Structures are given as structure tokens and as C-alpha cells.
Amino acid sequence: MSQIKGVLPGVTLPYMMSLGRRWIRSGATFGTAGLLAVTFFCDWKDVLIYVPVLNYKFKKED
Numbered sequence: 676m677s678q679i680k681g682v683l684p685g686v687t688l689p690y691m692m693s694l695g696r697r698w699i700r701s702g703a704t705f706g707t708a709g710l711l712a713v714t715f716f717c718d719w720k721d722v723l724i725y726v727p728v729l730n731y732k733f734k735k736e737d
Contacts, residue, residue, distance in 0.1 A: 714722055
């Protein structure tokens with residue numbers, strides 16, 4: 676830990692917390708956009724089998 680303090684003297688825990696608070700909205704926005712993109716480009720059947728009302732369409736009848 677003392678080696679890190681020598682290399683990055685201005686980096687402290689309160690500073691890192693303020694950076695985290697500053698970037699959390701952007702991270703949530705990019706995460707949501709990524710999730711929507713994956714959902715859009717994947718097969719809808721793979722997603723809708725987990726939705727309780729809509730999954731009856733995809734059940735296999737043996």
C-alpha cells in the first residue's frame with residue numbers, strides 16, 4: 676500500500692468515491708443501452724420464455 680501512495684499521491688478514497696458518484700449515471704445509461712441492444716439482436720423467443728404471461732406461446736407440446 677505504501678508503494679501505491681508513492682506513485683499516485685493524489686488518489687485517496689474520498690477522491691475515488693467522488694469519481695464513482697460522478698460516473699454512475701453514465702455507467703447505468705451505457706449498461707441499459709447494452710442490455711437493450713443484446714435483447715434486440717438476440718432471438719425474441721429466447722427472451723420471452725421468461726416472461727410469465729407470454730411464455731405459453733413457446734411451450735413444446737409432447
